[in-house]
Amino acid sequence: MICVIGGAGYIGSHCVKRLLERGYEVVTLDNLEAGHRAAVVGGEFVQGDYTDRQTLDTLFTSYPIECVMHFAAYASVAESMTDPAKFYRLNVVGGYTLLEAMRAHHIPYLIFSSSAATYGEPCQIPIPEDHPQEPTNAYGETKRAFEQMLRWYDVAFGLRSISLRYFNAAGADPEGQLGEDHHPETHLIPLVLLTALGKRPVIKIFGTDYDTPDGTAIRDYIHVTDLADAHILAYEALKRGAPTSAYNLGNGLGYSVREVIRTAEEVVGRSIPQEEAPRRAGDPARLVASADRAKHELGWQPQYADLRTIIETAWRWHSTHPDGYGDRT
Numbered sequence: 001m002i003c004v005i006g007g008a009g010y011i012g013s014h015c016v017k018r019l020l021e022r023g024y025e026v027v028t029l030d031n032l033e034a035g036h037r038a039a040v041v042g043g044e045f046v047q048g049d050y051t052d053r054q055t056l057d058t059l060f061t062s063y064p065i066e067c068v069m070h071f072a073a074y075a076s077v078a079e080s081m082t083d084p085a086k087f088y089r090l091n092v093v094g095g096y097t098l099l100e101a102m103r104a105h106h107i108p109y110l111i112f113s114s115s116a117a118t119y120g121e122p123c124q125i126p127i128p129e130d131h132p133q134e135p136t137n138a139y140g141e142t143k144r145a146f147e148q149m150l151r152w153y154d155v156a157f158g159l160r161s162i163s164l165r166y167f168n169a170a171g172a173d174p175e176g177q178l179g180e181d182h183h184p185e186t187h188l189i190p191l192v193l194l195t196a197l198g199k200r201p202v203i204k205i206f207g208t209d210y211d212t213p214d215g216t217a218i219r220d221y222i223h224v225t226d227l228a229d230a231h232i233l234a235y236e237a238l239k240r241g242a243p244t245s246a247y248n249l250g251n252g253l254g255y256s257v258r259e260v261i262r263t264a265e266e267v268v269g270r271s272i273p274q275e276e277a278p279r280r281a282g283d284p285a286r287l288v289a290s291a292d293r294a295k296h297e298l299g300w301q302p303q304y305a306d307l308r309t310i311i312e313t314a315w316r317w318h319s320t321h322p323d324g325y326g327d328r329t
């Protein structure tokens with residue numbers, strides 16, 4: 001059985017759905033602080049805090065868990081700069097509690113949601129896994145810290161893990177059942193589409209003076225269902241004996257903010273109000289993955305690679321769920 005911590009969140013919920021489709025038994029643990037109960041489409045559900053050892057002990061005693069997929073974390077880069085303590089508490093101290101509970105209950109495998117934010121300002125594009133990890137924000141630092149813990153937990157205790165460094169997770173369940181619903185929303189694609197729906201007045205373009213062809217920042221958008229598939233492949237690799245390691249997950253294609261808005265306009269069939277704004281602090285000009293290792297070693301092949309498809313799936317979700325899951329005021 002697989003335990004998905006943070007399985008009611010954006011990426012976790014898509015992973016739960018995919019695991020169930022593949023016939024895996026799943027138990028989700030989520031405290032619903034940011035997650036949505038309606039996003040957990042099946043399997044067992046336990047509401048609770050993964051930072052609480054008692055909760056983990058009860059969970060790990062109640063279910064025959066072989067692998068933990070760990071999605072639960074604070075992820076707002078901006079907030080991590082004003083309240084790093086909050087991020088260390090959940091992402092690192094919580095992670096330590098989880099690893100100790102896994103050790104105590106002899107759970108052998110963990111798949112961890114890491115981030116391109118662990119690299120910081122890239123000195124090479126596309127970014128390979130052995131690029132220096134020098135985060136420029138506290139969020140990325142907490143992800144790096146937990147990756148390091150995982151390394152040493154394998155060396156000393158034999159707990160094997162794969163860290164998956166996501167680039168820009170985007171899109172929504174192609175069947176329209178799940179999608180992105182953050183409060184507050186900070187990500188580009190949902191904000192662009194909510195603007196198209198008239199739920200927001202205008203999309204601000206943060207920075208038009210980057211050293212890029214159109215002056216706006218470039219990112220590697222990767223479909224959330226493709227991310228989910230990579231988790232399953234990573235788990236299967238661990239079962240076959242793969243060593244503890246880390247993989248980038250991206251398409252290897254960079255799109256600028258203006259290209260994203262333009263593609264969204266094509267998808268929705270109308271123009272979207274936009275305005276130029278200053279750069280957002282801490283944003284690198286370009287983040288593009290080299291995901292060759294995940295393709296070669298895990299057999300990962302993104303199915304929804306092109307930006308238009310990614311935005312189409314997101315649009316299907318937002319246009320049918322303009323208030324998301326409808327469980328927040």
Ligand code: UFG
Pocket residue numbers: 075076077115116117139166167168186187188189191203204205206207217218219257280283
């Ligand atoms: N952007 C805008 N206007 C907006 C929102 C975003 O122009 O209203 C721009 C940003 O400045 C950036 C790009 O759109 O250049 C993408 O921004 P997102 O906030 O969607 O994503 P980020 O690249 O900042 O961050 C994402 C994840 C982080 C992770 C980071 C690096 O959200 O958790 O990738 O992996 F740390």
